[in-house]
Amino acid sequence: MGFEGTRLGRRDALALGGMALGGAALAAPALGQGTSGQGRFPDRPIRLIIPWPPGGSADAQLRSLAEIAGRALGQSVVVENRPGASGTMGAMHLTTQARPDGYTISQMHLSIVRRPFITRTPPWDPVNDFTHIIGLCGWMFGIAVKADGPIKTWADYLAYARANPGRLTYTTSGIATTNHLTMEELASREKLELVHVPYRASNEAAVAVASGEVMSVADSSAWAPLVDGGQLRLICVWTAERSPRFPEAPTLKELGYDMVVTSPYGLAGPRGMDPGVVRVLHDACKAALFDPANATVRAQFDMPLEYYDTEDYRSFIARRAEYEKTMAQRLKLRID
Known part of the structure; x- marks a missing residue:
């Protein structure tokens, strides 16, 4: 997916105010010594950093994963939420404080891969400054609006934006996230002037729309309970096919855009972890x-589901880093 015409910071000075705001039959893993001869691993609890507040889709999926994996490992996998900085607080901790002993890991997502290429001082090398462990899954992104508002469909969304330049607001979980760049791409293609109001997390963004603070949310499916509850209306999804849960919402491809956006994520640790x-x-x-x-x-x-084993996940991150670097250079993306 390209982001032609994307310009970060175009309206984000205003937006920064919002930031204040398989199967059971699989065998259990073998536990034992690492290849460097360290003692039995694990012999104490493991910390999993989730770089979002509690309540979102990634938080729920990773908490479930931690609980199940902990039983197999014979040690608790303790979840620690560290929201902020567009979901990069876990990466900051891995690269500045955590030891490469396997006892601190964090979610690895595409904003972490993208960040070095859109800042003047890159905080890390997304390929070499982490130990990439496993690819897990992606998100179902979509755009939702207040259910009792004037917008009922994507056509209504476009019509309102054209009739009211600079007045249609949308929220995401942060500046320069995949969903933010996708909205910038859609706005560029349709020549719309939208106003981005980022929040710290997807669930906060969805609640802001339901309460009338923002007109629309473009984010992962933390909006789903509010759609089910009748507070929000889903007007499109970004997956390859329509969602069985929300079959009335068309995909971007059905709306005429050759775009599928799932933003796969996985787990990583600090650089230099023992292969065992x-x-x-x-x-x-x-x-x-x-x-x-x-x-x-x-x-x-x-x-x-977006499963990658360790070798394939490392290769995926390397390929994606090259893509993000190319896009950032071509579009002159900057967040500072």
Whole structure:
């Protein structure tokens, strides 16, 4: 997916105010010594940093994964929420404080891969400054509006934006996130002037729309309960096919845009982790990912499965980093 015509900061000075605001039959992993001869791993609880507030889709999926993986590992996987900075607080901790012993891991998502290429001082190398462990799943993104508002369809959305330049607001979980760039791409293609109002997390963004603070939310499916409850109306989804849960909402492809946006994410640790420890973590997390309980959580939020083993996930991150670098250079993307 390209982001032709994207210009960060075009309206984000105003927007910054919002920022203040498989199966059970899989075998259990073998536990043992790392290849460097360290002791049995794990022999104490593992910390999993989730860089979002509680309540969103990634938080729910990763909490479920942590609980299931902990049983297989014989040690608790303790979740720690660290929201802020467009979901990059976990990456900051991995690259500045965490030891590469396997006892601190964090969610790895595309905003972390993108960030070095849109800042003047890159905070990390997304390929080499982390140990990439496993690819897990993606998000179902979509655009939702207040159910009793004037906008009922995507055509209404476009018509309102054209008739009211600079007045149609939308919220996301942060500046330079995948969903923000997608909205900038749509606005560019349609020659719309939209106002971006980022919040710290998807669930906060959805609530802001339901309460009338913002006109629309373009984010992952944290809006789903409010759509089910009748407070929000879903006007499109960004997956390849329509969601079985929300069959009335068309895809971007059906609306005429050759775009599928799922933003796959996984888990990573600090640079230099022992391969044997990585293998133990991968195997436990893979078993948890394909466990029926985690599949139920993913289904609840319509999250597409995007499993990669350790080698393939490292390759995926490397390819994606090249893509993000190319796009940032071509579009002159900057957030500082």
